[in-house]
Amino acid sequence: MSFDRLGLSAALLRAVADQKYTQPTPVQTQAIPVVLQGKDLLAGAQTGTGKTAGFTLPMLQLINERVQGQSRRHIRGLVLTPTRELAAQVGESIRTYGKHLSLRSSIIFGGVNINPQIRALRAGIDILVATPGRLLDHVGQGTIDLSKVEILVLDEADRMLDMGFIHDIKRVLALLPPKRQNLLFSATFSDEIKNLADRLLNSPVHIEAARKNTAAEQVEQVMHPVDRERKKDLLSKLITEGEWRQVLVFTRTKHGANRLSQQLERDGIRSSAIHGNKSQSARTHALADFKNGKVRVLVATDIAARGLDIDKLPHVVNFELPNVAEDYVHRIGRTGRAGRDGCAISLVCVDELKLLRDIERLLRTSIPKVMMPGFEPDPSIAPEPIPNGRNRALFQKDRRPANRHSPAPRRDDRRDRNNDRKKASGSRNGQSRRRDSESSPSSGSRRRSSGSSRHSAFSDF
Numbered sequence: 013m014s015f016d017r018l019g020l021s022a023a024l025l026r027a028v029a030d031q032k033y034t035q036p037t038p039v040q041t042q043a044i045p046v047v048l049q050g051k052d053l054l055a056g057a058q059t060g061t062g063k064t065a066g067f068t069l070p071m072l073q074l075i076n077e078r079v080q081g082q083s084r085r086h087i088r089g090l091v092l093t094p095t096r097e098l099a100a101q102v103g104e105s106i107r108t109y110g111k112h113l114s115l116r117s118s119i120i121f122g123g124v125n126i127n128p129q130i131r132a133l134r135a136g137i138d139i140l141v142a143t144p145g146r147l148l149d150h151v152g153q154g155t156i157d158l159s160k161v162e163i164l165v166l167d168e169a170d171r172m173l174d175m176g177f178i179h180d181i182k183r184v185l186a187l188l189p190p191k192r193q194n195l196l197f198s199a200t201f202s203d204e205i206k207n208l209a210d211r212l213l214n215s216p217v218h219i220e221a222a223r224k225n226t227a228a229e230q231v232e233q234v235m236h237p238v239d240r241e242r243k244k245d246l247l248s249k250l251i252t253e254g255e256w257r258q259v260l261v262f263t264r265t266k267h268g269a270n271r272l273s274q275q276l277e278r279d280g281i282r283s284s285a286i287h288g289n290k291s292q293s294a295r296t297h298a299l300a301d302f303k304n305g306k307v308r309v310l311v312a313t314d315i316a317a318r319g320l321d322i323d324k325l326p327h328v329v330n331f332e333l334p335n336v337a338e339d340y341v342h343r344i345g346r347t348g349r350a351g352r353d354g355c356a357i358s359l360v361c362v363d364e365l366k367l368l369r370d371i372e373r374l375l376r377t378s379i380p381k382v383m384m385p386g387f388e389p390d391p392s393i394a395p396e397p398i399p400n401g402r403n404r405a406l407f408q409k410d411r412r413p414a415n416r417h418s419p420a421p422r423r424d425d426r427r428d429r430n431n432d433r434k435k436a437s438g439s440r441n442g443q444s445r446r447r448d449s450e451s452s453p454s455s456g457s458r459r460r461s462s463g464s465s466r467h468s469a470f471s472d473f
């Protein structure tokens with residue numbers, strides 16, 4: 013199949029050829045003709061499948077046809093994304109693929125000055141890419157008119173729901189004209205997504221570009237069993253000896269991302285951290301440095317890494333396994349994008365065996381295990397509860413009753429706060445059960461199990 017069989021105009025085919033794409037990806041082959049026919053679409057597609065071009069190319073074509081002969085511009089295409097980074101990338105794709113057309117597009121997201129966005133909206137645009145929160149800020153200020161939207165795209169809809177955007181999405185939907193074309197892209201299909209799709213879409217065509225919850229097949233996966241306190245040393249060794257030039261590393265918390273990045277810097281490995289506590293300019297800067305090779309390692313939390321598209325990213329490392337198995341699929345999808353080879357490496361300590369089992373159950377396969385010489389885990393180290401992980405509830409039950417009246421802090425914040433509290437109190441009162449996972453093994457005593465529990469959890473490796 014070649015691009016010119018999909019019904020795209022010459023201007024769009026030129027833009028595709030400029031990108032040196034030789035053939036459409038499966039999601040593009042399926043989605044482009046459906047969107048061009050004006051139909052609603054429900055697409056199961058992970059990031060890395062080429063889904064952005066799958067909706068951007070036909071949307072540009074339809075809107076370009078409709079603006080011909082019109083003097084006034086208004087927002088006809090609206091793309092909602094969960095994160096600023098994804099919004100920026102989709103916006104860039106719209107510019108790239110629309111470069112031979114004279115449509116105007118703009119990107120709006122939070123964390124940056126709203127005034128240039130207001131000016132761009134006032135000047136008139138045809139396609140807007142936005143994160144829901146900042147979009148609603150504009151609605152509140154009366155600086156945006158969504159009453160003429162003809163095509164709505166919800167990109168990475170599952171992430172939007174995970175991030176709690178459902179109410180914002182509903183508020184945006186209420187501002188759109190009822191007659192419009194709707195495209196929903198999601199990597200996974202929870203009941204919540206199905207409900208949203210039922211409400212949003214009219215007799216949609218359903219396409220499935222990647223099997224549900226399946227890790228990108230071209231990504232080589234491996235896991236190294238290692239003690240929690242030796243993960244940092246193993247990571248440094250892998251990066252240095254493997255001469256890895258560009259590595260995206262995932263930690264569970266913002267605090268952990270900062271700390272690991274600093275430790276790698278101390279080992280002489282250029283590194284930056286990217287997470288939700290960083291300003292937008294710091295995030296943009298870190299990402300640019302990583303993409304252009306100034307920084308070798310980008311340490312990220314799941315939230316900050318949503319939608320990151322780094323060309324030819326060869327290595328993704330799970331420094332800590334995610335608490336939610338589906339996040340593993342998203343993480344490793346950052347490499348091996350669009351048919352390229354990639355390698356996903358997980359450093360797994362004894363605390364994480366349950367998380368590993370959940371991931372393997374989701375993937376319906378086991379991740380090959382490779383012991384690294386010199387880093388074989390010490391079987392006498394007992395598993396410790398992972399704060400906010402699956403065994404956290406058990407841990408909390410032992411220690412204190414849950415306070416049902418106080419609002420739950422956000423995932424990362426909770427862990428950061430715990431760490432801060434531990435720092436303040438030290439281990440004097442014996443409450444600090446979990447040590448800093450990246451400190452050197454020689455820097456203090458490791459918690460060891462005794463008696464009958466020895467080896468029990470470890471044999472699972």
Ligand code: AMP
Binds near residue numbers: 040060063350
């Ligand atoms: P996406 O899944 O939309 O984030 O796209 C992932 C990557 O695939 C991006 O870097 C695109 O530039 C690239 N890409 C999209 N379509 C194609 C194609 N037909 N051939 C090769 N690469 C593509």
